Amino acid sequence: MKSPISLESNPKKLAFFLILPTLIAVFAILIYPILYSLTISFTSATLRDMSFNFIGLQNYFSALRDQKLGNAFILTIEYSAVTVFFKLLLGMSLALILNEKFIGRGLTRSLIIIPWAVPYIVTGIMWRWIFDSNIGIFNFILNKIGIINEYIAWLASRSFALSTIIIADVWQGTPFFIIILLAGLQTIPEDLYEAALVDGAGSFRKFVHITLPMIKFQIFIVIILGAIFAINQFDLFYIMTKGGPADSTSVATYYDYKIAFRYYKISYASAVSYLILLLTAIITIVYSRILQRSEK
């Protein structure tokens, strides 16, 4: 047992002992399994037959030929793009409003954090209930105001199911966007706008020429994190549609989970998870470039 005095005189040693537990945990639970998964992806192992026969890149070749997987990736990209777009649109609008002075601003700023704290499972249940085909409030309202004559089974419809999940995700995820964007807006010095006012710039021009460039960094962050969150979204798909109807909401992460734990094909699933990892890695590299640039 080292005495604190000897660690005291040696900050490097102290640092080593302080970060060691965290590094061990992260290595054992995140890094090592991912490396292990790479070796699994070169075998033909299944959960039923855990003999790890080396088959080289075959799983990756079958992944490239897998039509369902191709569709799943297209769905993932579609889902990410649309959720990030709407989260940014609504998030920016609310952040701009919450940055103005008005009565009830404090209360609104508090309330808007609520969806962020709601667990995804509950979000899924809420929106399932709202979109229920027989007694859901959404059908009821649309019917009352005359937009639809017959109730629609939104979650069981190939054309609407993905949209219902997108709405649920936008509901849950926009507050995080607002928090980050608002924090950015609050750093913009007031006199910048006053100077623009003197120059006779209108609201729109102030937004484009002052606000946007000043919070460029925050916008990048939310877009990138939003895309990663969307790629990793699983809970809402599980609770709302289970990938259905007819695979119309079977995104890559959900499909991968199914390959592993429904069809027990863990080696193929590992290969697919590497493709998902590749997708997020590309986004992460862009992110790290931006972070590094802002550090300077």
Add this chain to the structure above:
Amino acid sequence: MNKNPFIRLKRFFLYFTLTILMGFFMFPVYWIFFTSIQGSNLFVRNISFIPRSITFSNYLDLFVEGKFYIVTPLINSLRVALLTTIVCLILGIFSSYAFARLRFKGSTTIFYLLIFTEMLPPISFLIPLYILFRRLALINTFGGLMIGYTAWLLPIVTWILYSYFKTIPQDLEDSARIDGCTRVGALFRVVIPVSFPGIAASAVVCFIFSIGEFIFALTVITQEKVHTLPLALSEFVLKYSVEYGKLAAASIIMFLFPILFALIFQKFLVKGLTAGAVKE
């Protein structure tokens, strides 16, 4: 108020947009609460927005033995969430202090590598982890769940606390050390007490994450007696998808703590979440 019609129009537009957007964000919460206390039959097509009669029977059913009994998963979840939070805070304080205050070789590289593990897609470590957990007999154990959550949360906790420690003036610590405190002593007596906001923010993030986490629990928990709340709720949805009154009450029980904590620690939380996103 300003009489300028243009400014008044702008005000009107602001309140109008605000009302619509806040309606979208608040309505589902109201609606699930409404459903949980609505007494009369839900299965009528004439919906009202104000409860016709109020009942707490949906809640009572959750706490008496029966198909909606959630006491066991509630206790399981609270246990896992609280213990995970405590472990994450202790380990997170240590590591973030080291990164923020002690200069050592490769500290920046290790720090960034650690932060970027947060970006790894869960599905990519979930599948191998399931195999490893099976071998180590960690399936269906709270220990297994907590180990997973702790590793998953430590990078973000380290990030939040690191950013917070960076804002504490070095002088504060130096003067404590001149008064005879050791480095570790100064950490406990000076740095931790003044870092309460950062620690509270990390605690809320850990708690909310571990009480709501689903995909990992779904993978490593298969027995009902070790079910956490999200697993119990997803079972309810699968088995009794139309009993919305009970589902709503269970949802309220589940998000009660996360929402309360988020509201109470809102200021700290916002600071913690925006750490690194805003340059001071």
